[in-house]
Amino acid sequence: MEDLSPCTSRDRKELFVRANSIGETDGRYGLAQYLVEKLLSSGGGALPTIQALELKTLIGAGAFGSVYRAEWLGAPVAVKEFKSGDASFDKEVNILKELISEPHPSVLQMIGYYQKDEKAYLVMELMERDLANVIRKTRGSLQLLTSIDIMLQIASGMSYLHQKNVVHRDLKPSNILVKTQNHACTTCSNVRLTDFGVSKSNFISFAPDLSYQRGTIQYMAPEMLRGQKYSREVDVYSFGITCFQILTGTLPFQDDGKQLVADKLVETIEDGNRPDLPTGCPLELVALLNRCWNRNPKDRPTFEHISRMLWSLKER
Numbered sequence: 001m002e003d004l005s006p007c008t009s010r011d012r013k014e015l016f017v018r019a020n021s022i023g024e025t026d027g028r029y030g031l032a033q034y035l036v037e038k039l040l041s042s043g044g045g046a047l048p049t050i051q052a053l054e055l056k057t058l059i060g061a062g063a064f065g066s067v068y069r070a071e072w073l074g075a076p077v078a079v080k081e082f083k084s085g086d087a088s089f090d091k092e093v094n095i096l097k098e099l100i101s102e103p104h105p106s107v108l109q110m111i112g113y114y115q116k117d118e119k120a121y122l123v124m125e126l127m128e129r130d131l132a133n134v135i136r137k138t139r140g141s142l143q144l145l146t147s148i149d150i151m152l153q154i155a156s157g158m159s160y161l162h163q164k165n166v167v168h169r170d171l172k173p174s175n176i177l178v179k180t181q182n183h184a185c186t187t188c189s190n191v192r193l194t195d196f197g198v199s200k201s202n203f204i205s206f207a208p209d210l211s212y213q214r215g216t217i218q219y220m221a222p223e224m225l226r227g228q229k230y231s232r233e234v235d236v237y238s239f240g241i242t243c244f245q246i247l248t249g250t251l252p253f254q255d256d257g258k259q260l261v262a263d264k265l266v267e268t269i270e271d272g273n274r275p276d277l278p279t280g281c282p283l284e285l286v287a288l289l290n291r292c293w294n295r296n297p298k299d300r301p302t303f304e305h306i307s308r309m310l311w312s313l314k315e316r
Contacts, residue, residue, distance in 0.1 A: 049112060049113060050072070050111070050112035050113070050123060051114065052114050052116045052121070053071070053079055054070060054071070055069075055070050056071075057069040065081045065083045065119075066081045067079065067080050067081070070123070072123060076126045077123055078123075078124050078125070078127070080121065081119055082119060089120040089122070092122065096110045096122075098166070104156070105153075106154065107157050107160060107192060107193050107194075108192040108193060108194040110122060110123070110124045110125075111124060124194075125192075127192055129178060129180065130173060130174050130178070131150070131174070131178055131242075131246070132172075132173035134173075134188060135173055135245050140247060140278070142246065142247075144280065145314065146188060147246050148285070148310055148314050149188070149314060150246055151239075153190075154193065154242065155303050155306040157192070158193065158235055158303040159302070161235075162303055168238075169235070170219070176242070177193075177194055178190065178191050178192070217265070218265075219242070220237075220238070220262075222269045222295050225262050225266045226266060231297060233298070234297070236300040237292060237300065239292055240289050243289055244277070247278055248275075248278060252274075252275035253273075253275065269293075270295060274293055285313060288310075292306070
């Protein structure tokens with residue numbers, strides 16, 4: 001274990017930046033693993049407890065609580081504050097403990113957590129914005145290759161989660177973080193999946209064993225909306241809706257600009273209605289997304305298959 005006590009703030013920041021670059025370029029050895037081993041000696045892959053940080057700028061807020069900008073070891077980080085008594089904190093920490101030993105470049109890297117004044121905090125790598133922000137700025141004007149690259153990174157991260165027996169259950173643009181190369185957001189580099197507060201871990205069976213309705217209605221698969229048992233294929237459906245937004249800048253299944261309510265949404269999907277993709281989309285991509293939206297979960301592709309198809313399109 002490296003002794004960090006005599007290190008200057010600049011030294012620690014350089015360690016952090018070096019760890020971040022390793023996490024971005026080598027999926028086998030991500031930021032969280034490096035930091036835990038080199039800085040915290042956590043001992044066996046447990047998510048480490050760290051000292052409370054001084055919260056600075058508010059980045060975002062939602063039903064779960066708030067996210068703030070802070071500094072850890074001289075480098076910028078994001079801190080997610082959970083509301084008092086929020087059960088999703090324990091669930092998210094437990095899932096992250098399972099993922100930290102083998103981090104993936106498309107899953108947000110967690111650094112540690114702490115508790116203060118009866119509130120719980122998760123410390124994570126800082127990303128510039130979420131995909132929903134990018135979609136609002138670009139309004140469907142992203143280059144096709146950029147869109148495919150974003151989809152590929154999402155699919156790769158989701159394939160990893162499913163291999164780890166984690167069903168996300170709330171995959172949508174606001175739960176996908178990105179780093180952009182310019183203010184206009186026309187070029188995106190790194191994509192990270194986040195927000196596992198409603199995810200289900202230790203889900204081994206491919207059979208439809210889950211029954212609780214979780215997530216956001218606009219992205220829910222029909223079997224979840226109907227209150228039926230479901231499996232990991234619900235994430236594939238949500239992925240299809242997210243891809244439509246990336247390509248068009250809008251949500252599908254709207255009536256006069258208003259989102260359909262759950263019952264009407266199920267009826268629309270069951271009738272076989274699907275949104276039209278832009279005319280410039282490759283036929284292979286159209287066919288792939290139509291499979292993601294299939295009302296029969298068994299006919300939806302796996303994320304492993306989706307990743308292979310998107311990689312093939314990207315390499316053309």
